[in-house]
Amino acid sequence: MRVLLVEDDSRIAAFVAKGLRENSYAVDIAIDGDEATYMASINLYDLFVLDINLPGKDGFEVCCELRENGNTKPILMLTARDAIDDRISGLDIGADDYLTKPFEFRELLARLRALSRRQSEFRAPKIVIADLEVDTISQNVIRAGKQIELTAKEYSLIEFLAVNRGRVVGREEISEHVWDDSFDPFSNLIEVYIKRLRTKLDEDFGTQLIHTRRGVGYILDDA
Amino acid sequence: MLDSIRIRLTIWYLTVLALVMIAFAALAYVSILRVLTRETDNNLVEMAENFTAEVQSHQRDEGETLEKKFSDEIGEFHFRDYHFVVYDTAGRRLASSVDNDDLQTSLDNIATGGLVAPAFFDLAAGDDNLRVYRTPLLVRPGRYQLFIVLSLEDQHAISGGVVSVFLVAVPLALILSGLGGYFLARKSLFPVAQMSSRAANISAANLDDRLPVNNPNDELGRLAIVLNALLNRLESSFEQQRRFMADASHELRTPLAIVRGESEVALSKDSRTVQEYQESLRIVNDESRCLTEIVEGLFTLARADAGELKANVREVYLDELVADCVRSIRTLADRRNIKIEFSSEETTIKGDEALLRRLLLNLFDNAVKYNIDGGKIGIKLADNTVTVSNTGEEIGRDHEELIFDRFYRIEKNRSHKHETLTSGAGLGLSIAKRIAELHNAEIVYRRSADGENIFEISFPR
Numbered sequence: 001m002r003v004l005l006v007e008d009d010s011r012i013a014a015f016v017a018k019g020l021r022e023n024s025y026a027v028d029i030a031i032d033g034d035e036a037t038y039m040a041s042i043n044l045y046d047l048f049v050l051d052i053n054l055p056g057k058d059g060f061e062v063c064c065e066l067r068e069n070g071n072t073k074p075i076l077m078l079t080a081r082d083a084i085d086d087r088i089s090g091l092d093i094g095a096d097d098y099l100t101k102p103f104e105f106r107e108l109l110a111r112l113r114a115l116s117r118r119q120s121e122f123r124a125p126k127i128v129i130a131d132l133e134v135d136t137i138s139q140n141v142i143r144a145g146k147q148i149e150l151t152a153k154e155y156s157l158i159e160f161l162a163v164n165r166g167r168v169v170g171r172e173e174i175s176e177h178v179w180d181d182s183f184d185p186f187s188n189l190i191e192v193y194i195k196r197l198r199t200k201l202d203e204d205f206g207t208q209l210i211h212t213r214r215g216v217g218y219i220l221d222d223a
Numbered sequence: 224m225l226d227s228i229r230i231r232l233t234i235w236y237l238t239v240l241a242l243v244m245i246a247f248a249a250l251a252y253v254s255i256l257r258v259l260t261r262e263t264d265n266n267l268v269e270m271a272e273n274f275t276a277e278v279q280s281h282q283r284d285e286g287e288t289l290e291k292k293f294s295d296e297i298g299e300f301h302f303r304d305y306h307f308v309v310y311d312t313a314g315r316r317l318a319s320s321v322d323n324d325d326l327q328t329s330l331d332n333i334a335t336g337g338l339v340a341p342a343f344f345d346l347a348a349g350d351d352n353l354r355v356y357r358t359p360l361l362v363r364p365g366r367y368q369l370f371i372v373l374s375l376e377d378q379h380a381i382s383g384g385v386v387s388v389f390l391v392a393v394p395l396a397l398i399l400s401g402l403g404g405y406f407l408a409r410k411s412l413f414p415v416a417q418m419s420s421r422a423a424n425i426s427a428a429n430l431d432d433r434l435p436v437n438n439p440n441d442e443l444g445r446l447a448i449v450l451n452a453l454l455n456r457l458e459s460s461f462e463q464q465r466r467f468m469a470d471a472s473h474e475l476r477t478p479l480a481i482v483r484g485e486s487e488v489a490l491s492k493d494s495r496t497v498q499e500y501q502e503s504l505r506i507v508n509d510e511s512r513c514l515t516e517i518v519e520g521l522f523t524l525a526r527a528d529a530g531e532l533k534a535n536v537r538e539v540y541l542d543e544l545v546a547d548c549v550r551s552i553r554t555l556a557d558r559r560n561i562k563i564e565f566s567s568e569e570t571t572i573k574g575d576e577a578l579l580r581r582l583l584l585n586l587f588d589n590a591v592k593y594n595i596d597g598g599k600i601g602i603k604l605a606d607n608t609v610t611v612s613n614t615g616e617e618i619g620r621d622h623e624e625l626i627f628d629r630f631y632r633i634e635k636n637r638s639h640k641h642e643t644l645t646s647g648a649g650l651g652l653s654i655a656k657r658i659a660e661l662h663n664a665e666i667v668y669r670r671s672a673d674g675e676n677i678f679e680i681s682f683p684r
Contacts, residue, residue: 011481011506019488053473080476081469101480105487 001116001156002026002177004045006036006062007078008054012101016049016078019105024139024156025112026180033057037065044176045073046119047112050095052079052086060093067094074115078103113137127162130222132201132209134162141201148200153178157193158201161210161220170217194218228415232408237401244396248389255385259378260354264343267356267371271341274300274307274369278362289365293318304377309360310334310368321372323348330370333357338368346372352379414443418450430458463628470630474517474649478510485510520650524629527657534575534661541570541579541682545604548583552591560597567604572682574662582658585651586611586678593676601675607682612675623668629653655680 003025007013010031017027028043030036033054040048048066052059063075077090080101087098096118097111113136117125127134133142139155141148150158156178161169174190175183183189194210202208211219278296297307297320308319308327314335321327326348341358352375360369418434425432433451438444489495489503526532549565556563590600590613598614618626625631630649659666664682671677 009477009481011510012477012484015481015485015488015506019484019491022488022492080473080480083469101476102483103480105484105491 001046001112001159002028002044002180003047003049003112004028004030004036004039004043005049006030006033006054006059007049007051008032009051012051015105016108019109020112022152023109024152024159026156026178028181033059033062036062037069039181040066040071041069043181044173046177047073047116048075049108049112050075050077052077052081052090060089063090063095064093074112074119076108076111076115078108110137127159127165129162129165129209129220130207131205132162134159143201143205150197150200154193154197154200157190158197158220161218164220166219166221168213168217168219173217229405229408229412233401233405236404236408237397240400240404241393241397244393248393252382252385252389256378256382259381263354263373263375263378264356267343267354267373268341270300270302270305270371271356271358271369274371275360275362278360290317293367304374306372308334308370308372310370312338312366312368314368317367323351325349326351326353326372330355330372334368334370338366345375351376411443414447418443418447422450425454427461430454430461466631467629470649471521474630475514478514478517481510482507482514517650520654523654524650524657527661532578532657532661534578536573536575538571539574539576539579541572541574541607541609542567542604544576544579545583545602545609548580548587549602551584552587555588555591556594556600559591559594561591561594561600562598563600563602565602567602570604570607572607572662574682578658578661582655582680583609585655586680589613589651589678590615590676599675607684609680609682610677611679612671612677614674615676617670617674618668618676626668627652627656627666 001024003020005013005016005020005027007016007029008031013029013031017029020027025047028039028045030039033056036048036050036054037057039045050059050062054062057065059077059079063077066073066075074096075094076097076099077087077095078099078101079086079090090098096115099108099111113125117136125135125137127136131144133140135141136159139159141150141155141158157174160174160178171190172185175185179189194212198208198210202210207222209220209222211221213219274296277299278293281292281296293309297309297318300307301320306319306321306326308321308330309317310331311317314331314337316331316334319327319330321330326346329346329348338359339357341356344355344357346353346355354373354375356371356373358369358371360367414435414437417437421432421434433454434447436444436447436451439448485503485506489500523532545567546565549563553563586609587600587602590602590611593615594600594613595615600614601610601612603610622631631652656666659680662682664680666678666680669677669679
């Protein structure tokens with residue numbers, strides 16, 4: 001899951017990004033409205049976390065612009081203002097959810113999960129493929145009843161494959177959704193992570209679930 | 224019902240009008256009576272002159288008695304309302320055309336008084352009121368008394384007619400003008416009704432609504448204008464209050480969000496490196512300090528608002544205090560390569576040293592905070608006035624009015640960029656202003672011609 005965090009206050013951006021990254025999100029930070037719309041135009045984000053008080057273009061305008069440009073990804077507004085009018089206008093111009101500062105970080109995570117589930121075909125918080133279970137809430141991965149220890153990035157990758165189960169996802173798509181702006185497109189990082197996942201998930205179990213489609217990408221499927 | 228101004232106005236108007244009309248009617252009545260009486264008297268005199276001339280012109284025939292002569296003359300002067308009686312000087316009646324015995328008796332009694340100068344008097348005989356003219360009558364060779372009696376019936380008919388006209392006309396006029404007055408009062412008070420119904424609908428939700436001004440030049444129009452100006456002031460202080468609430472919530476929520484979020488994220492993993500924990504704790508610590516400063520700032524302002532912030536007034540060496548505060552900010556300024564030009568003259572004022580220090584630090588701190596790197600700050604103390612200039616960006620006309628407002632910041636995020644001495648919550652100038660007010664000092668902002676922001680605090684001498 002790749003998130004664009006739009007927040008001008010560096011102190012808030014720092015802990016939100018840190019917390020999200022530790023929960024397997026790829027996070028880019030934009031510090032004002034113009035940067036946010038620019039970044040949204042060059043990258044494919046799965047979620048937006050948008051502060052309302054921004055220098056220059058404010059959060060409402062950014063939200064409007066995203067929707068006008070045909071972006072349908074979930075937008076969660078984050079603000080220190082809790083006036084009802086703000087909430088209503090935020091939701092009316094296309095935001096999907098609203099969270100007031102200060103907030104419980106777990107609540108932010110839960111809301112982001114709920115928002116991303118709404119986008120995916122798999123609405124259940126737990127995705128099951130053959131004997132593989134991916135629990136998107138606890139971020140636990142279980143194969144044949146055995147818990148698999150994964151790093152945040154590894155989980156993020158397997159979750160992305162699981163959400164897109166049965167569909168071939170390309171390298172570019174993976175880098176867009178699992179890695180943030182710092183991803184070097186010429187590195188073989190994706191291959192490295194796929195290899196690690198195979199070692200942890202496929203090797204000791206009979207059937208192979210992660211398949212390579214040469215020249216196209218990868219697919220998670222039980223056949 | 225008497226509570227209505229409309230009704231009261233009408234009643235007052237009617238009362239005054241009634242008094243005026245009654246006085247007028249009475250005066251008119253008296254005047255008419257006097258005119259009528261004078262007319263009557265003139266007629267009587269004329270009649271007497273004619274009679275005298277007639278009597279004198281006819282010489283008495285031989286053997287004719289005086290009585291006979293007078294009776295004949297009276298017979299010739301036979302008018303319906305006039306009666307003539309002639310007496311000699313002893314009061315002996317010589318001739319008379321009076322047909323009323325009572326009247327005759329009264330006249331006989333009066334005539335015994337002898338010859339007098341011409342005079343008028345009123346006499347009542349039965350139910351008839353009479354006017355009598357008594358005058359000497361000279362007929363050679365003797366002197367006599369002549370009484371001419373005129374019935375006042377006609378005169379009474381006229382004056383009675385006048386009275387009855389008044390009795391009808393006055394109440395009628397009062398009724399008509401009462402109605403007119405009522406409608407006039409209603410019409411002229413209509414804007415009041417309009418204003419009160421509009422005012423009744425104005426509340427916090429539609430404080431931008433205004434009262435109708437029908438005619439800005441009349442009293443009610445001016446009242447409406449004055450009330451609208453009051454509404455303007457209310458609206459702007461309401462707006463200020465609302466902005467304060469929104470800003471206060473923002474300023475308090477942000478550090479709270481950081482404290483909670485940072486600690487929650489730090490605790491969400493079972494183990495982290497010492498450096499990670501230290502970094503989180505440092506952030507939490509910074510933000511708690513920031514919160515403390517905001518709360519203290521608000522508390523100071525609240526106490527000042529409640530009139531509880533009492534200045535501990537004594538002699539303060541302002542030049543030393545300013546120099547001290549300049550030293551405090553020098554480190555911050557040096558770090559960003561900002562030059563401070565400082566000059567002062569010996570000045571003592573009455574004030575609270577701690578509060579004044581806070582005022583000066585807030586201003587100096589802003590001068591550093593909103594300056595450009597490598598900029599310049601001028602601090603000058605002369606003529607009981609501290610002038611602080613900085614080479615920061617122009618504040619702009621839109622903001623000039625608002626910079627002393629609580630939590631007001633031109634750019635919401637600007638103050639986080641640089642390290643500061645005092646709270647960066649946007650309370651600095653509000654606090655400075657309140658402290659200045661406590662010292663009866665005036666604090667003003669202006670942009671100088673050579674592009675510097677200048678804050679001036681003038682202390683009273």
